[in-house]
Amino acid sequence: MTRLRRFDGPLTRMLARAPGGFGLGQVPKDLVPERVVASVCGFCSTGCCLDIHIKGERAMNLTPTAGYPVNDGAACPKGWESLAPLGAPDRLTSPLIRNRHGELEPASWEQAIARMTEGFKAIAARHGPESVAFLSTGQIVTEEMALLGALAKFGMGMLHGDGNTRQCMATSVAAHKRAFGFDAPPYTYDDFEYSDTIVLIGSNLAIAHPILWERVSRNRDAALVVIDPRCTETASVADLHLQIRPKTDLVLLAGVARELIARGWVDWRFVEAHTAGFPELRQHVEAFRVERVVDETGVDRQQFDQFVDLFAPGRSVSLWWTMGVNQGHDAVATANGIINLALLTGNIGRPGTGANSITGQCNAMGSRLFSNTTNLFGGRDFADPKDRAEVATLLDIDVDRIPDRPSYAYDQIIEGIHRGTIRGLWIIATNSAHSWINNSELRSLLDRLELLVVQDLFGTTETVAHADVVLAAAGWGEKEGTFINSERRIGVVRRVAAPPVDAKSDFEIFRLVAQAWGCADMFREWTSPEAVFGILQRLSEGQPCDFSGIDGYAQLERVGGIQWPWPAERRGQDVPRVGRRLFGDGQFFTPDGRARFVVSDPVPPPERPDDRYPLVLLTGRGSAADWHTRTRTSKSATLRALTCREPVVDVHPNDARCRGIDDGDQVRVVSRRGVMRATAHLTPNVGEGQVFVSMHHAETNRLTFPAFDPVSRQPAYKYAAVEVERLRPGAG
Ligand code: SF4
Incomplete structure (x- = not known):
């Protein structure tokens, strides 16, 4: 086989490394930090660590952490620009409530939380506990998502809650x-x-x-x-x-x-x-x-x-x-x-x-284990009475507070809105109106809700535009907790900046909601993220993800994160510098310890190309500077300069030729569900009969076909039938 070159282009050079850590000698005096705080990056699941340079109360700059086992002094463009979203002009500085003229206007926390809790209680009283649901996220720290999951399911009595990890993992x-x-x-x-x-x-x-x-x-x-x-x-x-x-x-x-x-x-x-x-x-x-x-x-x-x-x-x-x-x-x-x-x-x-x-979001692994959405805490099963009893004992709550069946998946929650069985929805740190498959339909469904509460950093997301109540949240860097990365490494996220004006950490917001709902007593032990970390350790004990042997955040920081499992019997032992993998002993987590071969026949995609829509639409990441719906990356001028701001569709030259499309032409990409305008990029990098559009444009999900894997219920973003048509100059 011919050996080809390894990639050594501009991208590799963008992975700029900080040799030997932060070189104070090369830095102008006014930028010399008073202290440096290490914190795990809040974008992707790789889990790089970043040293944040702080002077006074201000996070001035950062360098990737030298010696951290994941990234050893390197970061991608998003990591380098992690601080940029914090100072964005569209940060929410207070809660908002939609007034009778249909406008969102500033409100106090008391007003916003009262509107939310009274509204949800009224809906649940009229239509039952199934009628209010929540959508969690892989973007907040594990301690916050665990508090949310416990609050919503055990405190507020919701049956249904899923997360945006449904879309990736x-x-x-x-x-x-x-x-x-x-x-x-x-x-x-x-x-x-x-x-x-x-x-x-x-x-x-x-x-x-x-x-x-x-x-x-x-x-x-x-x-x-x-x-x-x-x-x-x-x-x-x-x-x-x-x-x-x-x-x-x-x-x-x-x-x-x-x-x-x-x-x-x-x-x-x-x-x-x-x-x-x-x-x-x-x-x-x-x-x-x-x-x-x-x-x-x-x-x-x-x-x-x-x-x-x-x-x-x-x-x-x-x-x-x-x-x-x-x-x-x-x-x-x-x-x-x-x-x-x-x-x-x-x-x-x-x-x-x-x-x-390989995981997607920075804390998708934390969400999978501890969001308490479709799995009960610690990878347990809501339908298993033994698991429910165990969690009830560990949390010292009445077992009847734990739902005895799994939640609806994300698409089933959306379907529930369509059927009228879900009437109140709380969306936390995810931009569903952009990222959900076939999003035109979702947007109209969001408007049917009796009460939509959205908790986010920014007042400008596509989802906030549909909200009745908006809760102003602190972002990465403004709060603390832990993330779990793709290789099961638990790392610490630190507060290095104050949230703007009256924005609050998700942790504080959940505690306010618990207070207003009248279930705060259930969370008397959940006083701080690190206190919750201790609760999660208890919940993990004896599970495959056992990390009960970790000696708090301080040990995680000292040793560069710890991969689960790290059970109590390892407490006090040296953490190996080399990575640890599972199954070295051939023992799996099945009842008989054996791994399973699982087979099934391939099934064709539910929407196939035809005469009207003869091309297959593929979607995916645009560049290393892009992240999902761009709510954060768009706040950095550097990242904006590294990405295509307007939609571009990659078309094979043969497909372009027979449609009279030249490179750079304005085109319409059309599916049965919607249309997007884009610039044609002619390239053989897509196969004949296929086109590619990046996922970062809200218009992309006007086109996608709402199919779902029957087992995981994950949306099938990667296949839809479309046509590409050249726009006449001046045409809209
Ligand atoms: S976005 Fe991912 S790869 Fe880039 S610095 Fe952050 S964790 Fe590392």
Whole structure:
């Protein structure tokens, strides 16, 4: 195989490193900080640490923390610009209430909280506890989301609450549970550097997780395989790019499993001792002969063989996936298809191996374990009486306060608004009116609610525009707590700046709501984020995510974060500098300790291209300077300069030619659900018959098709049927 260059372009240079930490000698005197406070970054799940430079009460600047095990002095553009959103002119400085003229006007906290709690109580009294729901987030610290989950479910009596992690990680959660018995990402970032073969599936790692990409780049001996319908920044420098047709990953994975079995490249010792379901896997993949794989995926035979060769016995293979897998209509089956390959070849629990789902948001992992939305605290099950009794004892609450069934998922909450069963909604730190799939429909549904409360930093988001009550929240850097990153590392977030005027931390807001609701007594122990951290340690004890042995925030700061598990018996032990992975002993979290092969037949996308909408719309990250709905990144002039502000649609030159579209033309991208205007960018990086638009424009989700994985209920953002039409000059 020809070895291609590793990526060494402008992006790598943007990952500017602070050599040896903050060099005071090079800094003008008036910028020399009085103190430096380390805090984990609040954008993505990588979990980099940043040293914030403080003078007086002002956070002046930052440098990425040298020596921190995750990023060792490097940060991507978003990390460097973390402080910019705090001083934005559209920060909310007080709560707002919509008046009888339909305008949002400033209100006191007493007025806003009273309007919220009295409104929700009245709705629940008329329509039952199912009629009020909440949408949590992966963007706040674990202690806050736990307080929210306990308050909403146990204190306010809500049955339904989900989080925006449904949009990014629900698929991985479901696949992990099915295969491993618990939502447990098995890896450490070090595995990028120990692999002989690195396989990235549906992941544009170079721009979505730039610090992890740096780890890949350090491993110059590994063969890098990228499976992606687009020739992304990452795929363009892979040793092998399998440019499959969209949503044919599962066929490819099953075909590879079949071929590995046919070649005898199965780790029999591992499979026999540590797995269950191999006979079913073997029977299932028999239908995926190479001819079928080539025909359905578009990958040629030679590439297929090259890919299988890279699983040769003795090689350490790691398989990594992100949203290209998770955001699909058949996503959990695909994620389990990835895990199957790792189990089949014994590539798990050893350095450089693993079936490794990379998380999206900074605290999606915290949300998965402790938001108390669709899972009961600590990865437990609301439907399990034993789990409910355990949590009730640990929290010293009446067990009857714990709902005995799982919550609706996000899409079911939205559907509940449509049916009229959900009439009050509390949205915290997420911009649903932008980010939800088929968002035109969602916006009209938000307007049907009797009461919509939105808690956010900014008064200008698409979701705030629909709110009846707006609660002014403090942001990252203005409060404290912990995040859990992709490799299960718990790190501390510190307060380095005061919130503007009358904005409050989410923690304070939840305590105010508890007071007004009349359930504050239930939270008498929940006095501060660090006190809640202690409660969460108790809730984790005996669970796979046990971190009861951590000696508070001080130890986390001293040792550069700690990966779970870190149970009580490790209290006082030295924390290893090297990353720790799970399953090294071949023991999984299933009842019999065996991992499961999980198989199912591929299902075609529910909306297919046709004569009217002949192209497949793909969506994804725009650049390393972008984050989701841009509510924060748009506040930085530096980040704005690094991104495309207006929508651009990537079109294959052949598709453009037959539509009379030239590079730079204004076009309409049209689906059955809506239209967006964009500038055409002609590029062979998208396949023929496909177009790509970044996810950061609210208009993108006018086009997306509201399909959901049947197991994880994660939205399928990555496939919709569209047409692209050239706009006549002057046309709107
Ligand atoms: S890679 Fe993620 S965690 Fe690291 S600096 Fe960038 S946004 Fe922050």
